[in-house]
Amino acid sequence: MARVLVMIPARDEENTVGEVVTTTRTLYPDFHVLVIDDGSKDETVRRAKEAGADVISLPFRCGGSVAVQTAYLVAAMQDFDYLVKIDADGQHRPEEIPKLLAPLFENEADIAVGSRYLTLNSRNDSMVKNSGRIFSSTLVSLIRRLKVTDITSGMRAWNRHAIQSLILMYRERKFVVDAVLWMFETIMASKNGLRLKEVPIEVLPRKHGKSKSFSPTKMLLYPLRLIQTLLEA
Amino acid sequence: MLDRFSLIGIAFSILIIILDFFLLEKHKIHGRGFVLWLIIGILLGLFTGIPPLLIVFYAIFGTEFTPWIIVSASFLFFLLAIFYLYYRISEIHSLLMKLAMEVSAREYVSKKNTRKKNEVFDENESWRRSK
Secondary structure, three states, X not given: OOOEEEEEEEOOOOOOHHHHXXXXXXXXXXXXXXXXXXXXXXXXXXXXXXOOXXXXXXXXXXXXXXHHHHHHHHHHHOOOOEEEEOXXXXXXXXXXXXXXXXXXXXXXXXXXXXXXXXOOOHHHOOHHHHHHHHHHHHHHHHHHOOOOOOOOOOOEEEXXXXXXXXXXXXXXXXXXXXXXXXXXXXXXXXXXXXXXXXXXXXXXXXXXXXXXXXXXXXXXXXXXXHHHHHHHO | OOOHHHXXXXXXXXXXXXXXXXXXXXXXXXXXHHHHHHHHHHHXXXXXXXXXXXXXXXXXXXXXXXXXXXXXXXXXXXXHHHHHHHHHHHHHHHHHHHHHHHHHXXXXXXXXXXXXXXXXXXXXXXXXXXX
C-alpha cells in the first residue's frame, strides 16, 4: 500500500485548519496528515492537533516556501511514496485529492497540479488576479513548451522521484521567496525532466481572513517577480 | 573626450553591472536584487557619463553644485559597500531559511522515531510481563 503524506501549511488559520484536517483524516484514514505551522499567533497549532494532525512549528515566521520545502524533507526522510499539498484556509477541497493522485499512481506524471482554469470556477477571483495568472502561465508555457494553465496553483501532488529531485534542486539554489515558488518550481521541474500534469479542481472562496499570497503591493510587484523568476530559473 | 570624473563613474557602473551578472550566474543573488542593482549601475553610468543629466538634480534641489572629489569618491565606494552588504545579507537570509527547514524537519522526524521506539519498547515490555 502506497504511503501518502498530506501537508497543510498554515499561518493564523484557526478558523479553518481544524475542519480541513478532520475532513482529510475522515476521507483518507490511511494518509498521514502534517500541518506545518508558520509562526501562527492564534490557536492554529492547538486546533490542528485536536483534529488529529501532526504539527511541525517552524522556529519563526519563515513563509510558505520554507513550510513546503520542510514537508519535502519530511517526506523524503520518512520514505513517503507521495506528497500532497492543500491549503489550510479551506479553499482546496480534500475530496479532490484522489484526482491529483491518479496520474501519479498511474505513472503518467511526477507532479500533478490542480488547475482552476480547466473548470469554469475561476470567476471567484478578481479580473486582475486571473489576468496575472493567465499571463504568467502562458509566458512560462511558451518559454518551456509546457501546457500549464494555472501556474500559481498551490494544490499539488508529487511522487517520490519528484520530491528527491526538488530537494536537490533547492539545495543548490538560493532560497526561493513565496510569491514565485510555484512558478520557479514549475520551470525547474520541466528543466529537470520531471513530468507535470494538470487536473481540474474547484477552488472555493475564502470563508475567513484575507489571502496572504495577494495584496495590492504584491500585485504591483508581480511583473518584477515574473522577470525575477525567469532570470533565476 | 570624457572627463576623468565621468570615466571613473562609468568604470564603477561597469563594475557593478559585471558583479551583478556574475552573482546571478552563480545563483548568489535573487532576481529582485539583480534587477535593482542593474538599474543602479545603469543610472550611475548614465549620470556620470552624461553630466548634463545632473541638471535634473539641480532642478530638484534648487541649487547648483560641482562634484567634489571626496564626495563623489565616497559616494561610489559607499554604493559598492551597500552592494556587498546587500549580497551578504541576502546570502545569510537564504542560509537561515534553509537551516530553519532542516532543523524543523529533523526535529520532527527524530521525535517521531523516538515515539515509535518507545511504543515498540512498551509493547515488548508488556508482552514480557504477561509471560
